[in-house]
Amino acid sequence: MFRIAFFASLIFLAIAAASAQTLPRLTITALSITSDRVAAPEGVAFHLRIHVHAKQKNADLSSLVLPDVVNLTILGDEKRTAPASDGTDYIEILTVAGVSPGEATVSPAYIDASDPTRADKPFRFSSNRLRLRITAAPGTDLHPLENAVWKTGRIALTVVAGLIVLGIVAFALVRAGAVMARRKTYVTLPQARPVTQPAAAPVDRMAAVRHAALQLAASRARAEAAALRGALFALSGARRDETLAALLERIPADKRALRGALRAAERATFVNEAHLQGAIDELLDAVRAVVSA
């Protein structure tokens, strides 16, 4: 029993060390998610803004894992990396819409990285989580009379809002001279402190590989082969845009089992139908070698 535990811990340490080597070296000083709405009617698009700030110049933040969203559908994704005087800012804006009335949640976005300011220890930098309210779409569940009242109310509100805006503009114009005379000041928005915790254990990724292999063995379909390939890529620390050739350049030559499994997974995912079953057999054998290694 003691011997099994000893070997298991050795394997765990070896995998943890290998995984840490493949993590990007980043010092994340801000990681936050904000929404431009606290409540939104169902089906109406609004935006979630993910902001990451890394201390390193030209930092590669492509390994950022986006949050899981519940009761929201993602309509679009726009990302931007901007060099800053004190590092790199990365902003990703997700356009989302509520699916049904009720609560919508956004889990934390995170990035696994080894922090050079903390002896290159692997860390998981996580953002805050969000909880939003999705209301019924105006006019969808209302009686025609209620609908008319709703519309009239909305028009009245728009008029009032317009008058308020006009008032503010007039006030601003009167004060313009004084404002122009003042020296311009730039306000730096406070950056959300990221929550740091140890990176997810690589054992989880190995478990995902095992799970995907079991699924493939049961279904023997291409979709499951592709899922297993994804799990193997994740186990190897692949970036979103990385291909097999680029990944193999980073994996040491002595990791033969993993390299073989990645090649077999590539074949099983993209080979033609006539050779698919043979390729799946090869892949399952290769994954067995990875798991047993």
Add this chain to the structure above:
Amino acid sequence: MSARPGTLRAAVEQTIVGQRSVVEGLLVALIANGHVLLEGPPGVAKTLAARSLAQAIGGTFRRIQFTPDLLPSDIVGTRVFDQRTGSFATVPGPIFANIVLADEINRSPAKVQSALLEGMQERQATIGPETLPFPDPFVVLATMNPLDDDGTYALPLAQRDRFALNLYVDYPSREEEVAILERFGAGEVRPVRDAVSLDDIRDWKREAERVHLEPRLRSYIVDMIRATREPDGTRGRYVERGASPRAALLLAGLAKARAVYEERTYVVPDDIRSLAVPALRHRVGFTYRVASEKIDVEELLESFITQVPTP
């Protein structure tokens, strides 16, 4: 048993030191039935690569030096009166060859460029009343020198679109340069002749047509092409016109050809990624900012490509 692409690669590499990506690009274009635009400074073996390729496949090779006074008939051919027969005889021009090297294509005016580019598209030429097909395989390797553009006629985007690949031939590394001196210092190295046959090339082209391309890879190609047409904030400043759907079709064909080159019967994402930059470099219209801000086009294209997740 027909020869394989690896035999041809080894034959070409007998005379070309280094430049692996250029040799690969040339061979892939040959299998994909596409033409290649070679850009690079003088003296980096562009002509030698074309000549070596022609000799290694046992095909015919013609070199056309483009000059401002060149005429379309100098390329396509003409009809000459034969006094013995009392009739006109057709004399095909240098374009009727398996490998045609169009040297410094931007030194000739548009009408001469058009004569060549039409032939590249149609794979045949009409001389007087006769329409003659070009030999199969037929590949045009056109060169341009990016350093010296005085008195040149730039190829418009629509003309550049006819080339499957735009390969940049850069200076060799120090080690490669030493190897060049070792190999060529003792005298002329003759290119390997007839390493493969023209029938082998035709067989590879047929194989490429049968190569499997998974639907998710088709989507990958389309997403990549669309990324050049819908650039986001910063990159939008540098792109005037994105790549056309023809680029997607050609990239798919090139990826299949690379699969044959790599001895596979199916395309993998690496085939697409490795060819994306040379297949798109000449198809994307860039704004003046790229030149004025000295933006590296290759890096810019890479940023479009890497924003599409690998399937």
